Amino acid sequence: MKLFNLPDLGEGLQEAEIVSWQVKPGDEVTQGQLLLSVETAKAIVEIPSPEAGIITKTFGDDGDIIQVGDPLVEFKVEGATESPTSPIKPVKQDSGTVVGEVKSGSQVIEEKAARLGVNQSSGAKATPAVRALAKQLDVDLSIVTPTGPKDTITAGDVQRVAKILAEVGPMELLRGVRRAMARSMAQAHAEVVPVTLCDVVDIQHWKTDEDFTVRLIQAILAACEAEPSLNAWYDAHAVGRRLLKKVHLGIAVDTTDGLFVPVISDVGQYSTAQLRIRLNDLKKSVSDRSIPADQLRGNTFTLSNFGTIAGRHANPIVIPPTVAILGAGLCYDAVVPVDGKPAVHRLLPLSLTFDHRAVTGGEAGRFLAALIKELGDK
Structure with a gap:
């Protein structure tokens, strides 16, 4: 008998939730055959069999949360020696001494x-x-x-x-995406020193068919070029930061299952049309839960377009190791002075949260000013 334990899924993840089993005791499997699917860090991961054999026992049911290193499957392999079917747990050491406990x-x-x-x-x-x-x-x-x-x-x-x-009513345990989100929020609350700058930009000159999200992405790229300090990762243990040349943009996507943040790697390489296609593809893959795990990590800056739902300004949450996030609020009409006369223009509210451990107020201010200039240009 051999035990197959939950392997290290990378990125420091220590647990996973069983989504569904594809095998049962008595099944004969081949090497590489799918054993089960688990969910961790907002992604569904399929776990294959490490070798061929006959399944004698499975550990855990759908919905159970298991730790890395916990047993998943026991199977009989030809030529393998017999061993106990239950997982071996470490024995608690006796705290006694030569004169007693x-x-x-x-x-x-x-x-x-x-x-x-x-x-x-x-x-x-x-x-x-x-x-x-x-x-x-x-x-x-x-x-x-x-x-x-x-x-x-x-x-x-x-x-x-x-x-x-x-x-x-009964307790509803957070699972899957919501569980991962809760842990990320707790980590952010414990580590980040957040400060939020708010401002508005006049977008009256925008075309009626302007691609709102694409325009925001292009403005973020311009702001990162003008002030690179906000496109960075902060290392709390080393008390240092890494400035990155390429912008890997996380886009916050709200779903009934919870918040996803798919990442467009090196977002600056795409044209306006290509960005729209990429955004549509990401939205679809998030919707049908087919997005691969590597597209849910590695962002260097985040955009939250919460204004598509409600709210003008907010305090968006910075998730380590990133140091900044931009929130775009609900557009509204307001009276503004134009050539000394009042006029009704369309305004876009912006909320920029940054981690004050790694970013100064001046750096954040210059970033926001460059962003507003890019959005305000015709």
Whole structure:
């Protein structure tokens, strides 16, 4: 018997969600045959069999989240020696010494709490009876606000939370794209020092059939050439940045499954017509979930055209290692002075968020000024 574990999927990814199995116990497979599909970092990845054999066991069901290195498949290979069917888990080492076991501080506290009839798991203080009630009502004690003496959780506290949970409905675990998005947002919140500059540009002169997104992309290219500091990656560990010559543009795409950011590598190589074709292709591949994983990473700058939905200004989120993102808001009409007289013109609101660890205010200001000039030119 041989075990095949979830391989390293690259980019530092440590887990994946099982989408669907293509094999079952008893199936005979050939080397390279598809075993299952998993989702990670917003992409569907197909995992082939490393060799030929007969499937004897599969680990995990559709929707389960597994870690890199966890067993996926056990199969019988001709000529292989027999081994246990269950995965081998590391044995916890004995913390004892030659004079006996040395208990950790947490163990001592837990044992003392047990003698007093108090349960302190998950940082919560509750009697065994209250713990049993919480288990019966499916209430996690870590989310209960205690009202008892010395911050002890009472039965009434558990019943109050149970009533609230019954009203709001069951917990919906984030999976797939939304799970990846949640982790990216948490990383950005923990690492980035964000600052947002807002401004508007007069686009009254634009043609009625102007390709809005393409025009924004071309303006970003011009701004990156004028101020390269925003087309960069920041390394928090080394406290350094890498300025890149080519612009690999991430385009935020909203879907019912969550937010995707497909990347147009070296976006400056495309003409206006080619850019539109490339954008259409990306939108389609995101819609039908056929976009390859390598087209969802490696961006050096990001564009979020949130104005197609609603909102004039925002604070777009910078995702490391990039250092900037441009948000384009909802266009609106406003009265502006033209040759000393009032006139109604079409305005485009812009929001530029940058990571102040790597970008100065002056650099961001020059970038935004170059962007506005490019959009404002006829």
